[in-house]
Amino acid sequence: MLEQMGIQAVEAKKVLMVASTEMKNRALTKIAEELVANTEKIVEANQLDLDAGRKNGMAASMLDRLKLDTDRIAGMAKGVMDVVNLPDPVGRILNTVQRPNGLIIQKVSTPLGVIGVIFEARPNVTSDAAALCLKSGNAVILRGGKEAIHSNQMIAQIMRDAVKKAGLPENVIQLVGDTSRDSANELMQMNQYVDVLIPRGGAGLIQAVVKNATVPVIETGVGNCHIYVDWEADIEKAVEIVFNAKTNRVSVCNAAESLLIHKDIAEKVLGKIKERLDEKQVELVGDDASRKIVEGIAPATKEDWGTEYLDYKMSVKIVESLDMAVEHIYQYGTGHSECIITENKETAEEFLNRVDSAAVYVNASTRFTDGGEFGFGAEIGISTQKLHARGPIGLPELQSFKYKIYGNGQIR
Amino acid sequence: MLEQMGIQAVEAKKVLMVASTEMKNRALTKIAEELVANTEKIVEANQLDLDAGRKNGMAASMLDRLKLDTDRIAGMAKGVMDVVNLPDPVGRILNTVQRPNGLIIQKVSTPLGVIGVIFEARPNVTSDAAALCLKSGNAVILRGGKEAIHSNQMIAQIMRDAVKKAGLPENVIQLVGDTSRDSANELMQMNQYVDVLIPRGGAGLIQAVVKNATVPVIETGVGNCHIYVDWEADIEKAVEIVFNAKTNRVSVCNAAESLLIHKDIAEKVLGKIKERLDEKQVELVGDDASRKIVEGIAPATKEDWGTEYLDYKMSVKIVESLDMAVEHIYQYGTGHSECIITENKETAEEFLNRVDSAAVYVNASTRFTDGGEFGFGAEIGISTQKLHARGPIGLPELQSFKYKIYGNGQIR
Numbered sequence: 001m002l003e004q005m006g007i008q009a010v011e012a013k014k015v016l017m018v019a020s021t022e023m024k025n026r027a028l029t030k031i032a033e034e035l036v037a038n039t040e041k042i043v044e045a046n047q048l049d050l051d052a053g054r055k056n057g058m059a060a061s062m063l064d065r066l067k068l069d070t071d072r073i074a075g076m077a078k079g080v081m082d083v084v085n086l087p088d089p090v091g092r093i094l095n096t097v098q099r100p101n102g103l104i105i106q107k108v109s110t111p112l113g114v115i116g117v118i119f120e121a122r123p124n125v126t127s128d129a130a131a132l133c134l135k136s137g138n139a140v141i142l143r144g145g146k147e148a149i150h151s152n153q154m155i156a157q158i159m160r161d162a163v164k165k166a167g168l169p170e171n172v173i174q175l176v177g178d179t180s181r182d183s184a185n186e187l188m189q190m191n192q193y194v195d196v197l198i199p200r201g202g203a204g205l206i207q208a209v210v211k212n213a214t215v216p217v218i219e220t221g222v223g224n225c226h227i228y229v230d231w232e233a234d235i236e237k238a239v240e241i242v243f244n245a246k247t248n249r250v251s252v253c254n255a256a257e258s259l260l261i262h263k264d265i266a267e268k269v270l271g272k273i274k275e276r277l278d279e280k281q282v283e284l285v286g287d288d289a290s291r292k293i294v295e296g297i298a299p300a301t302k303e304d305w306g307t308e309y310l311d312y313k314m315s316v317k318i319v320e321s322l323d324m325a326v327e328h329i330y331q332y333g334t335g336h337s338e339c340i341i342t343e344n345k346e347t348a349e350e351f352l353n354r355v356d357s358a359a360v361y362v363n364a365s366t367r368f369t370d371g372g373e374f375g376f377g378a379e380i381g382i383s384t385q386k387l388h389a390r391g392p393i394g395l396p397e398l399q400s401f402k403y404k405i406y407g408n409g410q411i412r
Numbered sequence: 413m414l415e416q417m418g419i420q421a422v423e424a425k426k427v428l429m430v431a432s433t434e435m436k437n438r439a440l441t442k443i444a445e446e447l448v449a450n451t452e453k454i455v456e457a458n459q460l461d462l463d464a465g466r467k468n469g470m471a472a473s474m475l476d477r478l479k480l481d482t483d484r485i486a487g488m489a490k491g492v493m494d495v496v497n498l499p500d501p502v503g504r505i506l507n508t509v510q511r512p513n514g515l516i517i518q519k520v521s522t523p524l525g526v527i528g529v530i531f532e533a534r535p536n537v538t539s540d541a542a543a544l545c546l547k548s549g550n551a552v553i554l555r556g557g558k559e560a561i562h563s564n565q566m567i568a569q570i571m572r573d574a575v576k577k578a579g580l581p582e583n584v585i586q587l588v589g590d591t592s593r594d595s596a597n598e599l600m601q602m603n604q605y606v607d608v609l610i611p612r613g614g615a616g617l618i619q620a621v622v623k624n625a626t627v628p629v630i631e632t633g634v635g636n637c638h639i640y641v642d643w644e645a646d647i648e649k650a651v652e653i654v655f656n657a658k659t660n661r662v663s664v665c666n667a668a669e670s671l672l673i674h675k676d677i678a679e680k681v682l683g684k685i686k687e688r689l690d691e692k693q694v695e696l697v698g699d700d701a702s703r704k705i706v707e708g709i710a711p712a713t714k715e716d717w718g719t720e721y722l723d724y725k726m727s728v729k730i731v732e733s734l735d736m737a738v739e740h741i742y743q744y745g746t747g748h749s750e751c752i753i754t755e756n757k758e759t760a761e762e763f764l765n766r767v768d769s770a771a772v773y774v775n776a777s778t779r780f781t782d783g784g785e786f787g788f789g790a791e792i793g794i795s796t797q798k799l800h801a802r803g804p805i806g807l808p809e810l811q812s813f814k815y816k817i818y819g820n821g822q823i824r
Contacts, residue, residue, distance in 0.1 A: 363822075364819025
């Protein structure tokens with residue numbers, strides 16, 4: 001069954017990859033209109049998912065993420081319209097050279113082709129991901145979780161109808177109806193049809209995709225983000241940046257999870273940081289040195305250093321040097337976002353160069369690792385791998401390239 | 413055992429990724445010098461491999477590829493010196509933006525980290541791959557085939573000693589001594605230490621890596637390359653390009669394997685092409701239509717259309733239209749290199765846009781898909797996947813990037 005979807009996706013891609021910007025924007029506009037026009041149908045389908053969730057004892061926070069109402073559907077439509085306003089990434093001439101033999105070699109951005117997106121409960125991912133793929137000229141096969149299957153199917157059907165009305169093949173957007181593990185595994189190995197897989201969800205999902213996929217994967221998401229307070233830090237900046245990076249939104253991958261403080265500033269700054277974090281009841285766990293400086297820090301276990309809490313909790317460690325901070329990040333970090341607080345520009349530059357993460361900050365909150373905040377307009381996730389895309393994945397990252405070579409009879 | 417290599421590679425990478433261009437060039441120069449200085453040792457080690465190969469009935473062509481002598485070792489050293497002269501790809505500022513909140517976001521090229529190269533019998537890959545990885549700031553773990561193990565070990569040891577003498581950690585270059593399938597599989601799943609795998613070899617090797625690797629892979633190599641002779645082709649160009657693309661060097665991935673001819677020019681051009689190919693005794697297999705036009709073409713089976721012959725053999729098909737040519741390429745191509753011969757610029761542009769291959773040509777031999785011919789100076793392979801690198805993989809393709817973000821206290 002999935003193979004048929006693969007064949008259809010490739011057929012649809014052939015049309016979409018050469019479609020004009022105008023045509024793609026028309027389809028996106030139609031999608032946005034139809035999502036709003038069909039609000040009632042979407043809410044009804046969503047109700048089935050919510051009922052099933054409640055029956056299965058789904059947590060209130062999960063039910064909230066699953067829920068769609070008029071406002072949220074309008075938000076989804078607005079998200080699609082935002083993509084209309086982004087520049088078309090397809091067909092950009094990235095480089096042109098003329099070789100001594102007269103060949104003209106042009107490097108041009110092209111769609112990746114067919115993208116598989118495997119995601120968990122949030123049904124708004126369905127329209128987000130489909131809109132970004134469509135604008136970037138990629139056919140998409142969406143495979144959401146069973147918790148949101150009725151919502152996802154309704155949203156996908158509305159989008160497919162809209163795309164067709166706009167004059168593009170409806171199969172540029174397909175949703176896998178089967179939410180079994182088998183269907184996910186099959187999608188992960190459809191190398192003949194699928195060019196790239198993007199998993200969106202928790203660490204378990206991402207690891208399952210990395211482990212089982214033979215299709216190339218853009219790994220996203222897990223962020224055990226560190227802030228290192230250097231001995232030459234501005235204390236006020238340190239306090240506010242740590243507070244913001246930890247508490248602004250705890251459930252996201254760019255939230256800070258671990259605090260490293262240089263021993264020579266620890267006594268001056270740790271108490272103030274703790275006081276500020278106490279306002280939001282952040283639980284601190286730390287090493288012996290930190291626990292000697294301030295009361296109310298529980299002992300950290302080795303697991304703590306490697307944990308992405310996604311909660312009002314943070315680990316604290318006192319380090320002897322920049323070296324030790326960098327080493328700690330190498331050992332426990334996930335390559336997402338790390339920050340140094342320092343007024344010393346050389347120290348900052350050394351940290352930025354030596355820490356091997358997607359986003360490295362000096363004196364700013366790790367919460368800025370985000371497509372919107374970077375000015376990308378929209379993103380399909382945050383890549384923590386080094387191949388192809390790193391950091392926020394916007395429309396340009398959903399492109400491959402090809403070489404067009406113009407000759408007049410050249411041979412070797 | 414491989415885990416220890418992984419740990420060592422990461423340690424070495426930390427130094428190499430921030431090493432100066434001067435330091436890296438000094439190490440490369442030392443490698444080139446020491447390879448030449450140790451020619452005798454390398455030849456001796458190579459003799460062991462040649463003896464074993466002969467004993468195991470290795471084909472003469474394989475023995476020739478395996479063989480190292482003074483000239484070939486000098487060639488390897490020259491290859492390393494060529495890399496010295498290429499620009500350093502590390503630390504290039506790819507983009508800088510200032511955001512409304514004052515954050516300065518700089519996108520900077522960085523090494524991928526640790527690269528695993530899995531390759532087959534040719535021992536010169538050992539120095540080639542190591543030199544490209546070193547210059548691009550990447551530690552490398554090399555895993556060659558058992559046929560060349562003595563040669564590879566000697567070359568690797570000489571390079572490691574040279575690197576150490578130049579002042580860099582010797583573990584920037586490591587060779588896996590165990591040539592069992594288990595060691596290859598272990599390397600393919602060392603996600604904790606290895607950032608990227610590059611397989612170099614035949615279709616079997618590449619498929620095994622794609623199938624078993626959990627580490628991200630840059631797929632290389634297989635090229636079932638097509639030439640399409642449009643009805644508005646210049647016949648002279650068609651004849652010479654097909655002849656060159658097929659016979660210039662038959663054993664390489666950018667050699668043409670399949671010829672598609674528009675029905676309206678077939679009678680005029682096929683005979684002339686066959687005549688020219690006859691000079692090199694190229695065997696033609698074709699569809700019924702082609703066999704009716706010219707004598708001496710054997711019938712093609714379905715397998716023929718999908719076969720990369722790597723030999724003096726070519727398949728021929730008469731097509732009704734550009735559409736049919738594009739469809740045939742979609743069905744049987746490997747996304748490597750395809751060419752249209754036409755004097756009509758619009759037809760050419762349509763072919764270049766619709767064919768989804770790494771390199772798409774108008775009126776030039778597919779043999780130009782090569783790092784040297786593209787002006788890259790050197791390459792580690794030809795990528796046929798769309799993620800990250802496509803076409804020749806030069807030094808810039810051996811880079812990832814990171815975002816350096818400069819703030820003065822920004823929070824969200």
